Amino acid sequence: xxxxxxxxxxxxxxxxxxxxxxxxxxxxxxxxxxxxxxxxxxxxxxxxxxxxxxxxxxxxxxxxxxxxxxxxxxxxxxxxxxxxxxxxxxxxxxxxxxxxxxxxxxxxxxxxxxxxxxxxxxxxxxxxxxxxxxxxxxxxxxxxxxxxxxxxxxxxxxxxxxxxxxxxxxxxxxxxxxxxxxxxxxxxxxxxxxxxxxxxxxxxxxxxxxxxxxxxxxxxxxxxxxxxxxxxxxxxxxxxxxxxxxxxxxxxxxxxxxxxxxxxxxxxxxxxxxxxxxxxxxxxxxxxxxxxxxxxxxxxxxxxxxxxxxxxxxxxxxxxxxxxxxxxxxxxxxxxxxxxxxxxxxxxxxxxxxxxxxxxxxxxxxxxxxxxxxxxxxxxxxxxxxxx
Ligand code: PLP
Numbered sequence: 001x002x003x004x005x006x007x008x009x010x011x012x013x014x015x016x017x018x019x020x021x022x023x024x025x026x027x028x029x030x031x032x033x034x035x036x037x038x039x040x041x042x043x044x045x046x047x048x049x050x051x052x053x054x055x056x057x058x059x060x061x062x063x064x065x066x067x068x069x070x071x072x073x074x075x076x077x078x079x080x081x082x083x084x085x086x087x088x089x090x091x092x093x094x095x096x097x098x099x100x101x102x103x104x105x106x107x108x109x110x111x112x113x114x115x116x117x118x119x120x121x122x123x124x125x126x127x128x129x130x131x132x133x134x135x136x137x138x139x140x141x142x143x144x145x146x147x148x149x150x151x152x153x154x155x156x157x158x159x160x161x162x163x164x165x166x167x168x169x170x171x172x173x174x175x176x177x178x179x180x181x182x183x184x185x186x187x188x189x190x191x192x193x194x195x196x197x198x199x200x201x202x203x204x205x206x207x208x209x210x211x212x213x214x215x216x217x218x219x220x221x222x223x224x225x226x227x228x229x230x231x232x233x234x235x236x237x238x239x240x241x242x243x244x245x246x247x248x249x250x251x252x253x254x255x256x257x258x259x260x261x262x263x264x265x266x267x268x269x270x271x272x273x274x275x276x277x278x279x280x281x282x283x284x285x286x287x288x289x290x291x292x293x294x295x296x297x298x299x300x301x302x303x304x305x306x307x308x309x310x311x312x313x314x315x316x317x318x319x320x321x322x323x324x325x326x327x328x329x330x331x332x333x334x335x336x337x338x339x340x341x342x343x344x345x346x347x348x349x350x351x352x353x354x355x356x357x358x359x360x361x362x363x364x365x366x367x368x369x370x371x372x373x374x375x376x377x378x379x380x381x382x383x384x385x386x387x388x
Contacts (some may be wrong), residue, residue: 006316006361010201010354011150011178011294016245017203023047023248024205027241034238044240051247055210058250059176059195060186065213067233068243072177072198073103074223075211077145078110078234079173079194083219084142086171086193090219093141095134095165097126097156098337104144104175105333109221109251118143123288124154124338127163135168142171147179147190149351151334152285153294155183162191171217177201177209181253182261182291187214199242203247203355208242253355258353265292267353267362272297274366278373282344284335293354298347299373307349307372314368316361319350 007015027047032040034048049063056063069075083090094110097118107115116134119127126145135141143165148155162172174192179185181202187195195212199205211233213220226235252261275281275297282295298304304320311318331345350366 002149004315004367006362008351008353008357008362008365009319010357011350011352012319013151013200013206014203014278014354015356016205017249017252018225019252020199020204020245020249024241024245027244030240034240035227035237044238047244047247048238049242051243051250054247054251055197058180058213058254059101059197060188060211061212061214064231067211067213067230069209069211069223069245070239071200071207071209071232072101072175072196073209075196075198075209076101076103076173076175077108077162078211078220078223079196080104080110080142080144081219081221082114083221084171085140085218086215087169089140089169091140091142091171093139095141095143099124099149099154099334100144100146101150101175101177104146107291109223110142113215116141120337122339124149124152124285124334125288126156128157128164131164135164135170138168140169140171141165142173144173144175146175146177147185147292148176149285149334150178150350151332152296152338153178153291153352154285155179155289155291156219158190158192166191171215178291181250182293183259184254184257187212190214193206193217193384199246199249202249202253205242208239208246210246216265256355262293264353264355264357267359268293268295268351268355270362271295271351271365271369274369275299278376284338284348286341293357294350294352295352296348298344298349299376300344300347302372302376304347304349307347311365311368314364314371316365318365319352320348334372 030044032044034045052066058068094115095118096104098120119130145156151215161328165172171193173194175196177198193215197210199208224235278299281299308320331342335345
């Protein structure tokens with residue numbers, strides 16, 4: 001029996017890149033506070049600014065436009081500020097797509113009554129017509145839209161949506177947390193006024209993120225007040241080691257992103273070719289642009305919890321939808337928003353790959369999958385008539 005584990009849950013979190021680990025260990029050796037003016041302080045400041053330049057370069061902004069936070073959730077909360085404005089009018093409404101991460105769906109600092117949900121198509125892509133209807137004649141809005149969905153991998157029409165929102169005098173926040181390191185993008189080309197990022201989805205440490213300012217956004221209320229760190233936009237002594245790890249992970253990822261993701265996409269496609277051979281299997285969002293590393297699929301009659309345990313016993317780590325919701329019994333809100341019924345949604349299995357995923361990993365995964373799919377009895381299929 002092999003004891004080697006195969007990790008295929010990269011959208012939940014990624015293994016730490018060796019470069020990030022080395023940068024963090026070096027940073028932990030430094031005594032200085034980045035706000036101190038002595039040599040020790042300047043050394044710590046140097047690491048923070050080096051990381052800021054790396055993150056800024058990766059998304060096409062200048063370093064002063066990057067605000068480090070304690071993770072993606074804090075970056076999103078900072079972005080979702082009522083009263084924010086890029087032009088003259090402060091936003092009073094928050095529009096979110098139905099497939100956003102819980103951090104966005106919860107609305108940040110907006111009151112529940114100020115939040116409106118924009119529908120998605122059956123393929124999990126923002127319905128631009130519904131967005132237009134919600135904006136027509138209404139007060140200026142902040143749209144929060146993800147670049148890529150964490151469960152299905154579906155890419156969202158961010159640039160088109162941004163054009164519509166800007167024409168209506170609004171502001172656009174893009175949750176690019178799953179896209180960073182998987183698909184190259186530039187903040188300006190997306191039309192994003194604000195972009196949230198998270199280190200642990202790209203080989204950096206957990207608990208570090210950044211809010212990127214793509215435009216001269218006014219009225220951004222700090223979540224944390226105190227010292228004037230991060231140009232007054234986020235108080236508190238910087239997490240120097242975490243930030244250095246984030247910068248190193250970004251610097252290690254970006255130069256080979258295209259080649260790495262082409263290789264990963266081939267592996268993902270090989271997995272899907274095998275899943276398709278199982279009767280009645282459904283691969284979600286396969287007809288739209290998706291992240292190259294992600295597949296979400298279901299076979300009626302095979303419950304995701306059972307499958308995840310089966311994979312785990314075979315040494316393979318996969319997920320039943322998003323990590324945040326996998327402890328709950330409810331089917332994924334993303335699949336529900338796409339019109340998928342609860343039976344099929346409860347069978348959804350997510351496999352997500354990363355830069356070090358190998359042919360051997362895929363072989364182990366397929367071996368486990370064939371056993372699970374082979375155990376499906378004819379009766380299992382008959383008991384679940386629903387098709388998506
Ligand atoms: N947004 C998306 C799309 C995510 O996948 C995640 C992480 O699961 C988050 C936001 C939250 O980021 P963090 O875990 O850094 O708070």
